[in-house]
Amino acid sequence: MDIPSKYEPQQVENHWYDYWMKHNYFQSIPDEREPYTIVIPPPNVTGVLHMGHMLNNTIQDVLIRRARLKGKNACWVPGTDHASIATEAKVVAKLKEQGINKSDITREEFLGHAWEWTHEYGGFILEQLKKLGCSCDWKRTAFTMDDNMSEAVIKVFVDLHNKGKIYRGYRMVNWDPEAKTTLSDEEVIYEEKQGLLYYLSYQVEGLNEKVTIATTRPETILGDTAICINPNDDRYAHLKGKKAIVPICNRVIPIIEDEYVDMEFGTGCLKVTPAHDINDMELGKKHGLETIDIFNEDATLNSFGLHYEGKDRFEVRNAISKELEEQGFLVKTEQYINKVGTSERTKAVIEPRLSDQWFLEMEDLVKPAIKAVLEDNEVKLFPKKFENTYRHWMENIRDWNISRQLWWGHQIPAYYFGDGQEDFVVAENMDEALNKARKKSGNPDLSMAGLKQDEDVLDTWFSAWLWPISLFNGILEPNNKEIEYYYPTNDLVTGPDILFFWVARMIIAGYEFRNKPPFKNVYLTGLVRDTHRRKMSKSLGNSPDALQLIKNYGADGVRVGLLLSSAAGNDLMFDENLCQQGKNFANKIWNGFRLVNGWEVSDLQQPEASKLGIEWYTSKFNQTLIEIEDHFDKYRISDALMATYKLVWDDYSSWLLEIIKPAYQQPIDKTTHDAVLQLFEQNLKLLHPFMPFLTEEVWQHIDDRAPEQALIVAQWPTILAVDESLVQGFEFAAEVISGIRTIRKEKNIPLKEALNLSVLNTEKVSENWDTIICKLANISVINYVEATVDSALSFRVKSNEYFIPISGTIDVEAEINKIREELKYTKGFLVSVQRKLSNERFVNNAPEQVISVERKKEADALAKIETLEKSLASLV
RNA sequence: GGGCUCUUAGCUCAGUUGGUUCAGAGCACCUGCCUUACAAGCAGGGGGUCGAAGGUUCGAAUCCUUCAGGGCCCACCA
Numbered sequence: 001m002d003i004p005s006k007y008e009p010q011q012v013e014n015h016w017y018d019y020w021m022k023h024n025y026f027q028s029i030p031d032e033r034e035p036y037t038i039v040i041p042p043p044n045v046t047g048v049l050h051m052g053h054m055l056n057n058t059i060q061d062v063l064i065r066r067a068r069l070k071g072k073n074a075c076w077v078p079g080t081d082h083a084s085i086a087t088e089a090k091v092v093a094k095l096k097e098q099g100i101n102k103s104d105i106t107r108e109e110f111l112g113h114a115w116e117w118t119h120e121y122g123g124f125i126l127e128q129l130k131k132l133g134c135s136c137d138w139k140r141t142a143f144t145m146d147d148n149m150s151e152a153v154i155k156v157f158v159d160l161h162n163k164g165k166i167y168r169g170y171r172m173v174n175w176d177p178e179a180k181t182t183l184s185d186e187e188v189i190y191e192e193k194q195g196l197l198y199y200l201s202y203q204v205e206g207l208n209e210k211v212t213i214a215t216t217r218p219e220t221i222l223g224d225t226a227i228c229i230n231p232n233d234d235r236y237a238h239l240k241g242k243k244a245i246v247p248i249c250n251r252v253i254p255i256i257e258d259e260y261v262d263m264e265f266g267t268g269c270l271k272v273t274p275a276h277d278i279n280d281m282e283l284g285k286k287h288g289l290e291t292i293d294i295f296n297e298d299a300t301l302n303s304f305g306l307h308y309e310g311k312d313r314f315e316v317r318n319a320i321s322k323e324l325e326e327q328g329f330l331v332k333t334e335q336y337i338n339k340v341g342t343s344e345r346t347k348a349v350i351e352p353r354l355s356d357q358w359f360l361e362m363e364d365l366v367k368p369a370i371k372a373v374l375e376d377n378e379v380k381l382f383p384k385k386f387e388n389t390y391r392h393w394m395e396n397i398r399d400w401n402i403s404r405q406l407w408w409g410h411q412i413p414a415y416y417f418g419d420g421q422e423d424f425v426v427a428e429n430m431d432e433a434l435n436k437a438r439k440k441s442g443n444p445d446l447s448m449a450g451l452k453q454d455e456d457v458l459d460t461w462f463s464a465w466l467w468p469i470s471l472f473n474g475i476l477e478p479n480n481k482e483i484e485y486y487y488p489t490n491d492l493v494t495g496p497d498i499l500f501f502w503v504a505r506m507i508i509a510g511y512e513f514r515n516k517p518p519f520k521n522v523y524l525t526g527l528v529r530d531t532h533r534r535k536m537s538k539s540l541g542n543s544p545d546a547l548q549l550i551k552n553y554g555a556d557g558v559r560v561g562l563l564l565s566s567a568a569g570n571d572l573m574f575d576e577n578l579c580q581q582g583k584n585f586a587n588k589i590w591n592g593f594r595l596v597n598g599w600e601v602s603d604l605q606q607p608e609a610s611k612l613g614i615e616w617y618t619s620k621f622n623q624t625l626i627e628i629e630d631h632f633d634k635y636r637i638s639d640a641l642m643a644t645y646k647l648v649w650d651d652y653s654s655w656l657l658e659i660i661k662p663a664y665q666q667p668i669d670k671t672t673h674d675a676v677l678q679l680f681e682q683n684l685k686l687l688h689p690f691m692p693f694l695t696e697e698v699w700q701h702i703d704d705r706a707p708e709q710a711l712i713v714a715q716w717p718t719i720l721a722v723d724e725s726l727v728q729g730f731e732f733a734a735e736v737i738s739g740i741r742t743i744r745k746e747k748n749i750p751l752k753e754a755l756n757l758s759v760l761n762t763e764k765v766s767e768n769w770d771t772i773i774c775k776l777a778n779i780s781v782i783n784y785v786e787a788t789v790d791s792a793l794s795f796r797v798k799s800n801e802y803f804i805p806i807s808g809t810i811d812v813e814a815e816i817n818k819i820r821e822e823l824k825y826t827k828g829f830l831v832s833v834q835r836k837l838s839n840e841r842f843v844n845n846a847p848e849q850v851i852s853v854e855r856k857k858e859a860d861a862l863a864k865i866e867t868l869e870k871s872l873a874s875l876v
Numbered sequence: 877g878g879g880c881u882c883u884u885a886g887c888u889c890a891g892u893u894g895g896u897u898c899a900g901a902g903c904a905c906c907u908g909c910c911u912u913a914c915a916a917g918c919a920g921g922g923g924g925u926c927g928a929a930g931g932u933u934c935g936a937a938u939c940c941u942u943c944a945g946g947g948c949c950c951a952c953c954a
Contacts, residue, residue: 392950572887590913595913598913642901644892665912849896854895
């Protein structure tokens, strides 16, 4: 045999990937077939493949390949996301390495560097997906900053602005001092941090008394503009209308009253810093307080920080607490755990900050998206539990801050012609802007030079939310053939961490701009963790190198490894052992092929065992196919794989192949050979979505195939009738075979030594199976007997008793004990069944089917007890 | 603080509306085999009071209550 006994993935994978590409099997163009569409969750253009991507994209590829085999027009659109904040941070860092500060170069120069970076590294991650076997339509590869994508974003912005849903406002927003930009609420991650609660005393003006407040942020006292007490708090009643003096800066501030203050917390006195806390801002507005912003944009202190000017806020916190202590203002400190907002991307501690930003009003936009998921089921979430999370977020949604103080992204199409709050227009391009601006300003002589475009860019998700639409150019050309054909797409596969960022917003956009959902099903995968349940991360160094894994186990092995333990929505503990299991499975299939391939075919009569074996496996295959389809329908991909795995490994390899295997160096009959090859091919089709490379390789080894007969475009098996009696009969026969093997094992009788078998038959079983039993257990003859057999080892299947006469003495004592054990167990079982059946309430209340099952159990047990007792009698 | 969710074999998890062989699977483990497709393999085997306590029911891993311990999401309490 010249085919190696081990499957070598490395040599195979590139070859078939190129082959598929060459014959355009990944490519989709609209035709009369039913479309099946997936849009990829676009990874960060400068990112590298991590385990989360591997899992997501494997699942997507399984779904798309299965759809392709099912004859659908399968279209998987790949692409990348410009990820403005993450990419900009990387570019800034890279420039810094080269000694260039972002603040020293122009916007155009910076964008030049960013594009350079994008062109250099962008698409790298897509190349990695190819190694994994992903069958994306690469001709459609898109980028969120492609011209048409950008145009769509701008058009949508203008449209929403015209509808009055986008507005500009001076609000308190989340400020990332490191990236120097605002963030949406969703980009802020709250983390519990151990900190200190500082008790500070303020001198009350005109009284020889101090008032003590509690704060976690002593540095902000420099921005204090009031002290607030609860009007119902008797302890402080005498302070009403008085003023207090802020330590260090000695500013005199009013003592105000508001029921917002929790009398139980701290001292019941609150310092109010409207510029640096959302609640304080509300209080400030309500009570007409002054707002003093003490921070620069990088969260160092400005001139209001006095002698701390230019120093970072955390540095100042330490320093000022010392100064306060020295001057006697610090009463005490307490350990305190509080939630600190951090930037999802830069991890910097977020500062609430007042600034001019752009917002999208969400209240109305959200309504159809809520209905679609929770009432109409137009979009289904898998697992379903995420619908609750979705509902909660959607029903409590707040306006979306869509502007970012970055350069890398879609620049906001607002143009200013003056300094007034309303001196701007929103337009799709400069010409239009100029026209609008001339009208609005009433100045017909306004020139291009007099217009200044907003410096900010849009939140990355403001382009990503259009992804399923804009990929098919559905915004710019709403009636084009592609969008009509591919939209709504079918399945979206992504992680639950971006349910709000992306999934929910795509649904919103889908209804707003197409009046249809962007997809029908959302499959939310779990997070990939390591075997210690730790999240995979670069800093922990516990994230394996994806390409190295593929090298070690083959792409198919890695795919199987990932899928085996990834029930939807459950985190998956990634363990390389699972990849090894996948690799082993690939080798198993490979060798299954080698065996069948190595047989010499001859024009013989088909043995009875082979005929029956083939018939049985055909039924078993179809029965399993029904299961597999059901698993897929429920997005239980790992269960679908496991069912396939067991079918191929256990039923096909361990049973069927052994049943039909000809004696050593004997030829096989043509009928059986043809049939088994055909069944093997059916197996390969079921396996192909999971293990595309190996299966295509084997497929092409079986036969020389024309390109259009490649496995990737073969036809998925249709479900045929299942003969239940065959399946059950086989199970019985398998138990008999196991029984014989157990005895062989216990008594150390090698398989090579043929045995005789006698059967005391009370259970009606078709004798057809005898040929198979003989072959697999090496039985020379099966005798049907009327009485128990002496000097034999015995075992029972259901109520049949089987005897293997052996030469030499048998251990009678051991046989008796074995039978007594079985008898004891069966009697106990019978008692419990009879107890149930004699319970009137059971008989009256339980459904007929349940009762008849119990009666059957009773009869079986009685019959078995009878045989056991007879055997026992013959031995004693 | 509000909501959701989980706890089943050594590990990772199935267990659909309470009722067939429902106490399961894969891996791991133990034993014996280098048998001629595959030692990346074959055959056989052990292993769980279904987190705890109550309750409903003829019947509970499954439904209800309480408790213990995880996880996730949301929320402006200094």
